[in-house]
Each structure stands twice: as C-alpha cells, then as structure tokens.
Amino acid sequence: MxxxxxxxxxxxxxxxxxxxxxxxxxxxxxxxxxxxxxxxxxxxxxxxxxxxxxxxxxxxxxxxxxxxxxxxxxxxxxxxxxxxxxxxxxxxxxxxxxxxxxxxxxxxxxxxxxxxxxxxxxxxxxxxxxxxxxxxxxxxxxxxxxxxxxxxxxxxxxxxxxxxxxxxxxxxxxxxxxxxxxxxxxxxxxxxxxxxxxxxxxxxxxxxxxxxxxxxxxxxxxxxxxxxxxxxLPAEDALDLRSSDKTAGLHIVCLGLSRIANFDDLDPLAQEPGVRLTMLRAGQVIPADADLVILPGSKSTRGDLAFLRAQGWDVDLMAHVRRGGHVLGICGGYQMLGQTIADPDGIEGAAGTTEGLGLLAVDTAMTADKRLTEVAAQHVASGQGFSGYEIHIGRTHGTDCTRPFALVDGRAEGARSADGRIEGSYLHGMFGDDMFRAAFLAQLGAAPSGARYQQGVExxxxxxxxxxxxxxxxxxxxxxxx
The missing domain is CATH 3.40.50.300 (P-loop containing nucleotide triphosphate hydrolases)
Structure with missing residues (x-):
C-alpha cells in the first residue's frame, strides 16, 4: 500500500x-x-x-x-x-x-x-x-x-x-x-x-x-x-522575485506588474554572470541605462496595462525606445505592446477594448479557448532552437507578425518591429534553454558565460x-x- x-x-x-x-x-x-x-x-x-x-x-x-x-x-x-x-x-x-x-x-x-x-x-x-x-x-x-x-x-x-x-x-x-x-x-x-x-x-x-x-x-x-x-531554484511567489546584486553587466529590467504570471522566464536571467536583472516595483522609474526592458506575462492583461500606465512606465518605455533600447513582451506583455486589446466577452474583466502601447503593429482579441502546450521553436533572429510552452488566452494578428519572433512547427509565432528592437512572443520558459539564452543575450552584446541553468537546478x-x-x-x- x-x-x-x-x-x-x-x-x-x-x-x-x-x-x-x-x-x-x-x-x-x-x-x-x-x-x-x-x-x-x-x-x-x-x-x-x-x-x-x-x-x-x-x-x-x-x-x-x-x-x-x-x-x-x-x-x-x-x-x-x-x-x-x-x-x-x-x-x-x-x-x-x-x-x-x-x-x-x-x-x-x-x-x-x-x-x-x-x-x-x-x-x-x-x-x-x-x-x-x-x-x-x-x-x-x-x-x-x-x-x-x-x-x-x-x-x-x-x-x-x-x-x-x-x-x-x-x-x-x-x-x-x-x-x-x-x-x-x-x-x-x-x-x-x-x-x-x-x-x-x-x-x-x-x-x-x-x-x-x-x-x-x-x-x-x-x-x-x-x-x-x-x-x-525557480520562484513560485512573485514576492520572491528579486533584483540581482550585480552592479555591472547587461542591464535587463523587468516590470513588476500587479498580476505578473509565469515569471519563470526570469530565474535563468537572474543567474547569468554577465546580466544585471532589476525587478522594477511600483513607483520606481525605468533606469536610463537599461539595455532590455521585459514586459512579463499577466493574469489580467488590460488590468495590468492600466497598472503600468499608473506607474508612468508607458512614458518611460517610450524614452527607453528613443534611446535605442530593446523591449521584449512575453505573453500578456506581448499583448500590451500592440495597438489594441479587445475583450468583448469580458473574459478577463469588464468587457471592452483597451488601447495598447503601440510599439508593435498588432492587435489582440481575447477568446474563451486557452492554449496550453509545450513547444519546440526556432528563434528567427538568431536561428537558435529552443523549447518552451504556451499558456494563454487571446489571439494576436497584425503587420508585425509577418516578422515573427519564432517558428513553431513552421508556424510564425510572435512579432518583431522593423528595426528588430521591439519583440513579442507567447512563448514562456525560453530562457531556461542554455543555448537560446546565450544566443539571445549575445545579440544584446553580452559575452558568452557557459552557464548551465538546468544543471544548476539539479x-x-x-x-x-x-x-x-x-x-x-x-x-x-x-x-x-x-
């Protein structure tokens, strides 16, 4: 027994x-x-x-x-x-x-x-x-x-x-x-x-x-x-997410949304020797020296977009982009980067449509069906393969989707701006893949570290x-x- x-x-x-x-x-x-x-x-x-x-x-x-x-x-x-x-x-x-x-x-x-x-x-x-x-x-x-x-x-x-x-x-x-x-x-x-x-x-x-x-x-x-x-070890509670104690290196800033979801994307970045990760809290400004700003997943995309604006982060993001900075939106963060987010049936809250940040030429419509699947993908910009997963409602379409972030079984996934500095993807867990993480960070100027995240967890x-x-x-x- x-x-x-x-x-x-x-x-x-x-x-x-x-x-x-x-x-x-x-x-x-x-x-x-x-x-x-x-x-x-x-x-x-x-x-x-x-x-x-x-x-x-x-x-x-x-x-x-x-x-x-x-x-x-x-x-x-x-x-x-x-x-x-x-x-x-x-x-x-x-x-x-x-x-x-x-x-x-x-x-x-x-x-x-x-x-x-x-x-x-x-x-x-x-x-x-x-x-x-x-x-x-x-x-x-x-x-x-x-x-x-x-x-x-x-x-x-x-x-x-x-x-x-x-x-x-x-x-x-x-x-x-x-x-x-x-x-x-x-x-x-x-x-x-x-x-x-x-x-x-x-x-x-x-x-x-x-x-x-x-x-x-x-x-x-x-x-x-x-x-x-x-x-x-991977954090389950958003309260356990913390900024790294490094003072130098590639500076990645993640916006601490009020309903942040599936933030396991951040754990491998926090442990990269050449990366300085800052978890931005409510009331703080996006640092002027940020190389990459990440908009993470959210359980309430439109609600967290309002939260983002209440912190003044929308203004900070525009300044970051004007300085030549990079932006990556993951899942809900990807949806926020677009032109509109429509939720006609009130799946995530009150029915309606919210204007997005307008950094990507895409539009999102919330749908009742939820996509839950593990995926094998290829990052278009670097050509590097990686594994991840999707966990989201909503479907996103638009001009910038013709420049996908990744290919999944030959299917275009995500979107990129014409200059490649603004990217969005529904794929979570990508940074747990050592080869992809190294290739992605190399595009931002980080030197290879040889870090092995999963081996470290084991x-x-x-x-x-x-x-x-x-x-x-x-x-x-x-x-x-x-």
Missing amino acids: TKAIMIQGTGSNVGKSMLVAGLCRAAVRRGLSVAPFKPQNMSNNAAVTADGGEIGRAQALQALACKIPLTVHMNPVLLKPESDVGAQVVVQGKRFVTAKAREYAALKPQLLAKVLESFELLKAQHDLVIVEGAGSPAEVNLRAGDIANMGFAEAADVPVVLAGDIDRGGVIAQIVGTQAVISPEDAARVKGFVINKFRGDPSLFDDGYALISAHTGWRGFGVLPYFDDAWR ATLDALAAHLEAHLDVAGLLALAR
Whole structure:
C-alpha cells in the first residue's frame, strides 16, 4: 500500500514548498518512487503538463525533485487570481469556472472528490506521496469544507507534520498557537513539527524547541538552518522575485506588474554572470541605462496595462525606445505592446477594448479557448532552437507578425518591429534553454558565460536534500508516512 505524509505550515511562505522538494529528492535518493501532491494551490505562476493541463510551479519543481514527468494530478485544484475578489478555478489542469471567494466556498464539496481522485491515482503509481498544505490549518474559520489542509488530511487519512518559520519571528507562538486553535481531532493528526529558516547557532534555540514539544506533546524533527541557495531554484511567489546584486553587466529590467504570471522566464536571467536583472516595483522609474526592458506575462492583461500606465512606465518605455533600447513582451506583455486589446466577452474583466502601447503593429482579441502546450521553436533572429510552452488566452494578428519572433512547427509565432528592437512572443520558459539564452543575450552584446541553468537546478535540489539530511530526522519523517 502506498504511503503518504503531509507537510503543513503555520502560515504562508514558511517554506513548505522547499521542504517538500527537499524531502522528495531525499526519498528518491533512497530508491523510492515518489510523487508530490498539493490539493489546492493559489498561484498565477503555472507550469504546463505534457497532457495539456496546468499546475502550480511549486509542484513542477517538486516533480523535478522526484525525477518524474508533470501530471495535472499533482495539483488538482489551482486558483489563479484575476482580481482582488475573484479567481479562475482550474480543476485537474483545465479551467472550471471563475468564482469569488464566497462562491468558491460553495464549490469545495464537489472539488474534494476530484482532489481525492487525483491523490488515489498518484498513490497507485508510486511508493510514497509527499503532500503540501496551503496557508495554515490555524485558519479555523475556513475549516468547514476545507480541501487544502486538515480537511484533506482527514478525508485521505494522512499524518501531518507542521513547519514553522523562525526567520519571521514568533515561531513558538506559531506552533503552540496552531495547536491551541485547531480541534483536538485535528491536533491528534499532527505527528510532529519542524523549525525552518534558522539563522545562526541552532543550539541557542534548544530551550525554545523543548518548550514547543512540552506545550504541544508533538515530536520535534529538527531545526533547519536557512538554505542559502534557495534563490537558485525557480520562484513560485512573485514576492520572491528579486533584483540581482550585480552592479555591472547587461542591464535587463523587468516590470513588476500587479498580476505578473509565469515569471519563470526570469530565474535563468537572474543567474547569468554577465546580466544585471532589476525587478522594477511600483513607483520606481525605468533606469536610463537599461539595455532590455521585459514586459512579463499577466493574469489580467488590460488590468495590468492600466497598472503600468499608473506607474508612468508607458512614458518611460517610450524614452527607453528613443534611446535605442530593446523591449521584449512575453505573453500578456506581448499583448500590451500592440495597438489594441479587445475583450468583448469580458473574459478577463469588464468587457471592452483597451488601447495598447503601440510599439508593435498588432492587435489582440481575447477568446474563451486557452492554449496550453509545450513547444519546440526556432528563434528567427538568431536561428537558435529552443523549447518552451504556451499558456494563454487571446489571439494576436497584425503587420508585425509577418516578422515573427519564432517558428513553431513552421508556424510564425510572435512579432518583431522593423528595426528588430521591439519583440513579442507567447512563448514562456525560453530562457531556461542554455543555448537560446546565450544566443539571445549575445545579440544584446553580452559575452558568452557557459552557464548551465538546468544543471544548476539539479545540483541545488541535491544540495537541498543533503541539507535536510544533515539537520533533520529525515528517516523519522519518512517513517511517519502511512
């Protein structure tokens, strides 16, 4: 019988995703067939599966740690925020409905059946399933109908380990307080705790560690020091995107849109030795020394175009272009570069048409059908082949499409301005391809670095697993699985 264990957290961003990735790789190194699972995730940074679905980016990284292909069953419910009060609900890889928070609560009972179906499918195929919770089980106001934390753990009969984040402070209250507010039945399902992100001498926390164990009766599985190389792994949360600390090199600036999506395009650039990446935040101006400005993907293209204009970035972009700078729009960013964006059916928000930035002679119309596919492409300007994926609604046409960014199975994809300095493409993940990244950056004047991004991710996953083995009772954690 396949075993499973669930890592829940005392809050969001306490390091659950990283812990699960490390445990997955540690278990694989023990010779086990392992799969990651997250019943419900909320993220606009999705990964495309080989069967044409989408899941959260964290589960894609965890699948890589497990050395297995992605499947929609690793994250059966994905919530993609489209506004402050509503989100697109993706079920087993496909768009199901767009719902507000109160409407979503009413959907949970029927979604639990899909969650359990996916979980059972993974269990049937692997020795071990390592489950990641969402948010915190201490949000007891959400316990009724819960499918993300204790509600799932109860329905699937999975033991739970609680992770606390000492880096943000108050970790004793985080863990003891969680036990205090959850029901006795849920508390009994928790088999232990882990202290995550410790900086300094762990022995200084011995008394606090013992206090948590005494107050809760839960077993401690160790204090995990902060993993300094975490930045080398793909980020799922836009809040984790950061500017590089370099002061020289090719300067690439990415606009930090309010609903930025599928920003895995940026991770390989941030790690390029000869590239200085700046993540521009609201209220900041586009630096005059930028060589390339990237308009990234967005979950709400017209909404983020309004956000872009509110920051004055449209004016900055025009000045950047006049100075001879380059611009690359990816997916939603590509749509923004055109002349108009029409959404007659209100798929992404209020129905209507928005004037684009006018940097490319193209027009976009939003359509209900969503394109989700992995692709092999050839960059027209450099002739370099690369792999990537498409995940978008909307179709774009216009004069500049006669100068495509890439060819996909002989089909023209994307667009370029006549002088080649403004480019747009629907293709994500292109910069993860080492040869393409080198060729693209060379056109901007960057010297070849020989960086191997995917090799670096693999090495970092091995280092993460070794980090867990050195500081946690990994054998004890895995032995909890039932």
